[in-house]
Amino acid sequence: xxxxxxxxxxxxxxxxxxxxxxxxxxWGVEWVTHEDAPWPDVPETGTTYLENAAAKAMAVAAxxxxxxxxxxxxxxVDALGGGPGVHSARFAGEDASDERNLRMLVERIATVDPGRxxxxxxxxxxxxxxxxxGVWAEATCEGTLILEPRGSGGFGYDPIFIPTGExxxxxxxxxxxxxxxxxRGRAFRGLRDALRR
Amino acid sequence: xxxxxxxxxxxxxxxxxxxxxxxxxxWGVEWVTHEDAPWPDVPETGTTYLENAAAKAMAVAAxxxxxxxxxxxxxxVDALGGGPGVHSARFAGEDASDERNLRMLVERIATVDPGRxxxxxxxxxxxxxxxxxGVWAEATCEGTLILEPRGSGGFGYDPIFIPTGExxxxxxxxxxxxxxxxxRGRAFRGLRDALRR
Numbered sequence: 605x606x607x608x609x610x611x612x613x614x615x616x617x618x619x620x621x622x623x624x625x626x627x628x629x630x631w632g633v634e635w636v637t638h639e640d641a642p643w644p645d646v647p648e649t650g651t652t653y654l655e656n657a658a659a660k661a662m663a664v665a666a667x668x669x670x671x672x673x674x675x676x677x678x679x680x681v682d683a684l685g686g687g688p689g690v691h692s693a694r695f696a697g698e699d700a701s702d703e704r705n706l707r708m709l710v711e712r713i714a715t716v717d718p719g720r721x722x723x724x725x726x727x728x729x730x731x732x733x734x735x736x737x738g739v740w741a742e743a744t745c746e747g748t749l750i751l752e753p754r755g756s757g758g759f760g761y762d763p764i765f766i767p768t769g770e771x772x773x774x775x776x777x778x779x780x781x782x783x784x785x786x787x788r789g790r791a792f793r794g795l796r797d798a799l800r801r
Numbered sequence: 802x803x804x805x806x807x808x809x810x811x812x813x814x815x816x817x818x819x820x821x822x823x824x825x826x827x828w829g830v831e832w833v834t835h836e837d838a839p840w841p842d843v844p845e846t847g848t849t850y851l852e853n854a855a856a857k858a859m860a861v862a863a864x865x866x867x868x869x870x871x872x873x874x875x876x877x878v879d880a881l882g883g884g885p886g887v888h889s890a891r892f893a894g895e896d897a898s899d900e901r902n903l904r905m906l907v908e909r910i911a912t913v914d915p916g917r918x919x920x921x922x923x924x925x926x927x928x929x930x931x932x933x934x935g936v937w938a939e940a941t942c943e944g945t946l947i948l949e950p951r952g953s954g955g956f957g958y959d960p961i962f963i964p965t966g967e968x969x970x971x972x973x974x975x976x977x978x979x980x981x982x983x984x985r986g987r988a989f990r991g992l993r994d995a996l997r998r
Contacts, residue, residue, distance in 0.1 A: 652847075655848075737939075738936070738937045739935070740937075741935075743933060794934055798934040
């Protein structure tokens with residue numbers, strides 16, 4: 605499938621909207637947002653990133669009759685058996701703020717040996733068409749976690765996540781530095797490559 | 802993504818293998834089957850067709866380092882609230898035969914008014930690459946159900962499913978007639994179109 609000319613950005617998370625528009629700035633797409641064309645709520649009840657991202661993209665594409673992209677992402681901490689994973693956005697409860705989720709994760713890893721505070725961010729980006737077709741791409745960003753938040757960029761768990769090869773947290777990186785190595789940057793570039801081939 | 806030259810057919814269901822090879826005969830693909838390169842079992846634990854099909858295609862692609870396709874399909878009976886749906890292959894229990902599943906469905910719809918024995922077959926076909934990308938396509942075939950099985954073609958619930966516009970059951974159609982209208986034929990042609998564009 606080619607990159608659509610008009611594409612619904614099927615997320616209302618302001619951090620995601622900002623990053624996706626930035627990462628996909630060179631796609632040459634006319635974006636349709638929730639302000640342009642409100643869609644019904646799609647609950648995130650899936651057990652996998654693909655199910656959540658694809659279900660949202662499919663539901664919004666069907667509702668608006670236009671191709672739609674969505675992502676689902678999470679942080680996977682090795683000492684927590686890969687958690688919170690798909691539950692990252694609701695780790696401290698439904699509608700929990702980024703800050704509360706982050707504090708919850710810091711509490712959980714406080715007693716973990718610093719050398720074992722490893723993990724990764726994972727992002728699955730999906731594009732769905734109203735005709736029933738779709739394309740997905742998944743990517744990760746490996747790193748380590750710290751207990752003292754640093755930096756004001758990004759969102760989510762960025763202030764306690766140091767990507768492998770970096771000294772700074774994801775929240776201390778400039779936007780273009782984050783996009784170059786982040787799970788979301790890689791996933792959406794993978795999606796673009798899959799669509800363009 | 803283009804149609805891969807070598808492609809793993811990630812299913813061991815003989816009925817599916819036969820149909821997919823037939824439907825995709827013009828793809829110009831060198832097929833790799835379970836006999837050529839055995840892969841580890843992938844449990845079908847998802848709650849959606851996409852999750853099951855994509856999980857299987859992704860797991861097999863990762864295990865063999867080659868692109869892989871899989872499908873998940875089911876029959877959705879309106880009088881059963883859309884069931885058995887994703888549970889169609891296990892309707893009468895884990896590892897139940899086609900015949901036992903079919904008998905179970907006949908029992909469940911026996912008391913339903915004949916005019917309300919409507920439903921559809923649904924198929925979701927997915928192709929996944931080891932690099933984390935994938936493409937899917939979904940399609941349906943509307944029809945009505947009967948209580949007396951007829952015909953020996955196809956598999957699954959074919960002997961009690963009459964596609965809309967037909968007088969014969971799916972199991973009474975010639976193979977090329979079935980493929981032209983079936984959920985699986987439509988889904989794999991949708992997948993081919995998505996890959997070729």
